Amino acid sequence: MFAITEYSVEVIKDPFGILTGTRYEFMLDLDVPEEDELHTESGVYLRVVYSVEEGRERIVKYEFFERQSNQYLDFEMDEEEEKQIDAFCKERVLEAV
Template sequence: MFTVTEYSAELMKDPFGILTGKRYEFSLDLAVEEDDELFHDEGVTLRVVYVVEEDSARIAKYEFLTTSSNKYIDFELEEDEEKMVFAFCQEHFDSSKG
């Protein structure tokens, strides 16, 4: 399991107007325990694309990256982690509205 230490959220532009809803890109810096298989010395960042439509919201995509070199980490969220990340995005996406 991990905890979010810092985050940023930004409304993604849709220059062609073809996507439904609004998309927000979250960058979550994570604290990961050393004995966790996700742990990396460089740090771990989770990039999340969070979609808000009329009456619903969802995570459209996510990827783990090393914080300092931005390299892809082939890892999937466990069900409880995905619920936690979804709740985090749901709570914080307002900060990126503009």
């Protein structure tokens, strides 16, 4: 399991009004244990698109990246990690308002 060390959050602008609700982009710097297959020497960050619509919050999309090169890493979160990230985003989504 990884730990979140730093983060930023911004509202995603929808100039065409295509999206319902409000979308947020979270950038989460992660501390990944060395024994985890996701671990890289230069670090990892997670980009999360989070939706808030009519009182329902959820992760729409997420992507892992290698911190130094910004290279996409093809990994999926397990259920426990996804719950951790969902709870983290849910708690902090109001900061972007």
